[in-house]
Amino acid sequence: MEFKEELKIKIDEVMKLITPYIPKESGYQKLVMEAMNYSFLGGGKRLRPMFILESYRFFGGKNPEEVAVFMAAQEMIHTYSLIHDDLPAMDNDDYRRGRLTCHKRFDEATAILAGDGLLNYAFEIVADKMDKEEDTDRLKRMVKANKILSAKAGINGMIGGQVVDLISENNPNTDKETLLFIHECKTAALIESALMIGAIMAGASDEEVSKIEKVGSNVGLAFQIQDDILDVIGTQEELGKPIGSDAKNEKVTYVTMEGLEKSKKDQEDLTKQAIELLDGMNHSNEFLKELLLDLVTRKK
Numbered sequence: 001m002e003f004k005e006e007l008k009i010k011i012d013e014v015m016k017l018i019t020p021y022i023p024k025e026s027g028y029q030k031l032v033m034e035a036m037n038y039s040f041l042g043g044g045k046r047l048r049p050m051f052i053l054e055s056y057r058f059f060g061g062k063n064p065e066e067v068a069v070f071m072a073a074q075e076m077i078h079t080y081s082l083i084h085d086d087l088p089a090m091d092n093d094d095y096r097r098g099r100l101t102c103h104k105r106f107d108e109a110t111a112i113l114a115g116d117g118l119l120n121y122a123f124e125i126v127a128d129k130m131d132k133e134e135d136t137d138r139l140k141r142m143v144k145a146n147k148i149l150s151a152k153a154g155i156n157g158m159i160g161g162q163v164v165d166l167i168s169e170n171n172p173n174t175d176k177e178t179l180l181f182i183h184e185c186k187t188a189a190l191i192e193s194a195l196m197i198g199a200i201m202a203g204a205s206d207e208e209v210s211k212i213e214k215v216g217s218n219v220g221l222a223f224q225i226q227d228d229i230l231d232v233i234g235t236q237e238e239l240g241k242p243i244g245s246d247a248k249n250e251k252v253t254y255v256t257m258e259g260l261e262k263s264k265k266d267q268e269d270l271t272k273q274a275i276e277l278l279d280g281m282n283h284s285n286e287f288l289k290e291l292l293l294d295l296v297t298r299k300k
Contacts, residue, residue: 003287006287007045007294010054010287014046014071015046017053017065018068018075019041020068021068021069021072021076022036022037022041022072023036025037031106031110032114032117035105035113035114035117036079036114036117036121038102038106038114039082039083039102039114039118040118042099043099044097047191047194047291047295048074048075048078048191048194049072049074049075049194050194050291051191051195051198051216052070052071052074052197052201053067053071054198054285054287055194055195055196055197055198055202055285056198056201056202057198057202057285057288058198058278058281058283058284058285059198059199059202059203059208059283060202060203060283061201061202066138066201069126069129070126070145070146072122073125073149074122074193074194074197076118076119076121076122077118077122077158077190078190080114080116080117080118081153081162082096083101083102083103083111083114083115086101087103087108087111087112088103088108090166119153122149123149123150126149129142130143141201141203142201145196145200148193149193152189152190152196153190156185158185158189158190160185161182161183161185161186161189164185164186165182169251176257179252179253183221183225183254184217184220184221187220187221187223188216188217188219188220188221188224189220191219192213192216192217192220193216195212195216196216198212199212208281211277211280211281212281214277215274215277215278218270218271218273218274218277219270219271219274222296225267225270226267226298228254228255228263229260229263229264229267231253231255232255232260233260254266267296270296271293271296271297274292274296278292
């Protein structure tokens with residue numbers, strides 16, 4: 001089966017697993033649920049919950065329902081970050097995935113609350129699942145996975161990266177160490193989180209969890225470098241957005257710092273290291289490998 005065909009099947013599988021966890025639109029406060037669900041169901045490849053599921057399978061997991069709540073929670077956290085990123089105070093975007101952004105479809109106050117709602121609801125559904133878990137070993141794995149989920153999304157993960165990115169805007173003196181910190185936290189952290197959660201829930205060893213975290217780190221950085229490269233050499237038709245925006249906005253990127261050829265080489269090296277790490281473990285999931293490669297070699 002072609003990868004693109006298999007990907008569509010996998011997206012459908014992910015949606016069947018995570019959709020039951022969305023809140024019911026009822027009560028006096030149903031407006032915020034409508035806004036939450038509008039953004040959550042707004043399309044996309046569902047990569048982060050897919051990484052959880054495929055990492056779980058890579059390490060021998062057999063029952064997708066064991067990780068479904070974490071898949072939903074991870075996607076809720078990702079969705080809330082997009083809602084807030086689109087706000088006028090951040091990126092000020094009117095459209096996402098061909099639809100009005102949450103604050104344009106509703107209003108800014110509702111969008112802020114919808115983002116807050118998704119973040120809180122993510123941990124509410126995990127806590128509810130943990131409260132009902134009767135298997136002691138599985139509960140221990142869930143506690144460990146929840147710790148990763150919260151840490152990678154928090155002030156030392158995604159939020160921390162976003163803060164430093166905002167501080168560094170319009171600063172031509174941003175150094176490489178700072179840029180790598182931004183990419184590691186803002187981009188790679190949720191990829192690491194997803195791969196680690198799948199591994200933990202499948203019963204992987206601490207050493208294996210550390211290795212899959214490194215895979216996520218390398219893939220996240222390679223993904224961001226590729227994004228910077230495409231802004232220079234891509235076409236507007238391929239990307240679906242204007243090219244050269246980074247240069248126009250005088251934004252410091254990996255390409256402006258290291259040059260195009262060095263960026264291409266570093267992206268290739270990071271990808272190679274990630275795949276070698278994956279292949280070096282005594283497990284197999286060919287789709288996971290293809291998914292990681294597709295993410296870092298994309299043209300849009």
